[in-house]
Amino acid sequence: MKKAAIIGGGAAGLCCACELLSLAGGRVAVTLFEQKDRVGRKLLVTGNGRCNLTNRGACPDAYPKDVRAFAAPALQRFGPESTLRFFERLSLLTHTDGEGRVYPLSNQAAGVLDALRLEAVRLGAELRCGTAVTALRPAKSGWLVNGEAFDFAVLAPGGKAAARDFSDRLLRALSLPLTKTAPGLVKLQTADPLPRSLKGLRARAKLTLLLGGRKAAEETGELQFGDGTLSGIAAMNLSSVCARAALHGETQAEIAADFVPELPPDALKRLLQTVAATGQREMCEDLLSGLMVKKLGVCLLKRAGIRPDAPTRSLTGAQLDALCEQCKRCVFPITGSGAFADAQVTVGGLSQSGFDPATLESRQYENLYACGEVLDVDGPCGGFNLQWAFASARLCAASVAEKCL
Ligand SMILES: Cc1cc2nc3c(=O)[nH]c(=O)nc-3n(C[C@H](O)[C@H](O)[C@H](O)COP(=O)(O)OP(=O)(O)OC[C@H]3O[C@@H](n4cnc5c(N)ncnc54)[C@H](O)[C@@H]3O)c2cc1C
Structure with missing residues (x-):
């Protein structure tokens, strides 16, 4: 035996x-x-x-x-x-x-x-x-x-x-x-103020991990905002790719979030132009309603330099471009990740x-x-x-x- x-x-x-x-x-x-x-x-x-x-x-x-x-x-x-x-x-x-x-x-x-x-x-x-x-x-x-x-x-x-x-x-x-x-499958940390102001909110997004400015991986799914953190399945999956890259010396990481992955940039811009031009939605704060959670939409407006209480008819082409950019490519520099104690895998x-x-x-x-x-x-x-x-x-x-x- x-x-x-x-x-x-x-x-x-x-x-x-x-x-x-x-x-x-x-x-x-x-x-x-x-x-x-x-x-x-x-x-x-x-x-x-x-x-x-x-x-x-x-x-x-x-x-x-x-x-x-x-x-x-x-x-x-x-x-x-x-x-x-x-x-x-x-x-x-x-x-x-x-x-x-x-x-x-x-x-x-x-x-x-x-x-x-x-x-x-x-x-x-x-x-x-x-x-x-x-x-x-x-x-x-x-x-x-x-x-x-x-x-x-x-x-x-x-x-x-x-x-x-x-x-x-x-x-x-x-x-x-x-x-x-x-640590892998863990929250990502960012110094960007947006996640903190949306703490607890979940949104569907296509996330692209950029390492040294180059696309390294992509995930579509749930993104959860926390106190200076990004989590949810899509972000956690990217955290492992980020961790493996960091072990190989690549430390410059960013997450680019596309909050309207279903629409190509041109289609999104046409849609927003039409809504603004017809005055169908009077105030800018309602412009993105239906495309994403309202609170997130308001944050993206502010990042694009647009006052939520401004009338939609007053929007310039440059402002609409800036808003589309924030909706399609909202970039969060990654400063680190959670600890082993909070990770799901090594x-x-x-x-x-x-x-x-x-x-x-x-x-x-x-x-x-x-x-x-x-x-x-x-x-x-x-x-x-x-x-x-x-x-x-x-x-x-x-x-x-x-x-x-
Ligand atoms: C919160 C959380 C949720 C998760 N959810 C999922 C999920 O839903 N699906 C999924 O696929 N994965 C999930 N995972 C990952 C999954 O749990 C691990 O990948 C899996 O448990 C690894 O199995 P393992 O047997 O290798 O290690 P472990 O499950 O960690 O087992 C190792 C065991 O060895 C013992 N041990 C260590 N050293 C010694 C020693 N010297 N002498 C004697 N005993 C020792 C430890 O006490 C431990 O009991 C999750 C992980 C976490 C933390």
């Missing part, structure tokens, strides 16, 4: 335990080490407590350019349909929303955690909660985990996002290559170069594997990060199981 140690009892660690025991139960004993008093605590807060466990569109191309090639073998072998079949085997039924986001039928993250935890226990995994792994060393054949001998070790300790203790000391002790890290981690993407085995150490957020892979909002956790965990399990045959 072989022995496998899984370090970390989160989404990836639990999934790896279930898959490994279902593939090689009887030939491998699994011990899962979790530093907290219970496994899967972070799973409970995912998806606002509903756990968006995968996304039907989670193919490699849906992930950032820098992680696609590395993540592809796991994501192709254990794609979203495979994740759903995995959870069906655990009697967890799901539903999918219009954006491809998958949730448990109960809409309760606890259901996902229970399914994983109960299956791991049913299949015979030993869950050692309240046991942090503080020492991990290669032994003659296999690994010493807190001094105990194992044939295999699987690293699944997660990342720094919303986690108090990151296991970098453990990883550094092994000299595993680590990239720099930054950008960076264990370097992709240190692991074979086909097996997720370390290139440096035999019988050492890694899965989940600890690796330098992150995805956008919408179930893509848990999909990576599950797909990479199952790839590790399949690789270990093959060695147990």
Whole structure:
């Protein structure tokens, strides 16, 4: 009987335990080490407590350019349909929303955690909660985990996002290559006064991330204004691109917001000219009504140098141009982002170069594997990060199981 140690009892660690025991139960004993008093605590807060466990569109191309090639073998072998079949085997039924986001039928993250935890226990995994792994060393054949001998070790300790203790000391002790890290899927900070004056307001917009003045990424969706911050799914997705660029030394970032993405600039200008010329809307404050939330429209008028109480008939061509520019390209210089404590994912981690993407085995150490957020892979909002956790965990399990045959 072989022995496998899984370090970390989160989404990836639990999934790896279930898959490994279902593939090689009887030939491998699994011990899962979790530093907290219970496994899967972070799973409970995912998806606002509903756990968006995968996304039907989670193919490699849906992930950032820098992680696609590395993540592809796991994501192709254990794609979203495979994740759903995995959870069906655990009697967890799901539903999918219009954006491809998958949730448990109960809409309760606890259901996902229970399914994983109960299956791991049913299949015979030993869950050692309240046991942090503080020492991990290669032994003659296999690994010493807190001094105990194992044939295999699987690293699944997660990342720094919303986690108090990151296991970098453990990883550094092994000299595993680590990239720099930054918070991803987090609020963006700006010194621009507009978000503060619209605090709490949400608007639909097409956001373009400009890095060093060049277009780097685009997202259409919800933008939420906060106290000097931009959030909402579209802004949070761009925050990860921004973070990855900053790790590569690109620090000049701007977000250009198009608040009327449905209309090309000419069409918007014609529309506003007609409304102004006919006097259909008497006051400028009503000019953008129907195109966007009124409060946002008033702020854009002021940015364009137009008094909201001015009559629309008095608007000059230059003023209409300035207003169209603010509606179609309202630029916010980005000064930073929220902290790891407020982030949903870690950008960076264990370097992709240190692991074979086909097996997720370390290139440096035999019988050492890694899965989940600890690796330098992150995805956008919408179930893509848990999909990576599950797909990479199952790839590790399949690789270990093959060695147990
Ligand atoms: C608020 C929030 C909401 C989110 N919502 C979603 C969502 O809806 N959909 C989605 O796809 N993603 C979501 N994510 C991201 C997702 O939760 C993570 O990508 C995923 O949990 C990563 O799984 P993991 O197992 O790699 O790490 P984790 O879930 O962080 O698990 C790692 C575990 O290892 C333990 N550990 C660490 N070091 C040690 C050690 N030395 N010894 C023993 N144990 C150790 C930790 O205590 C932890 O329990 C969300 C994240 C946050 C913070």
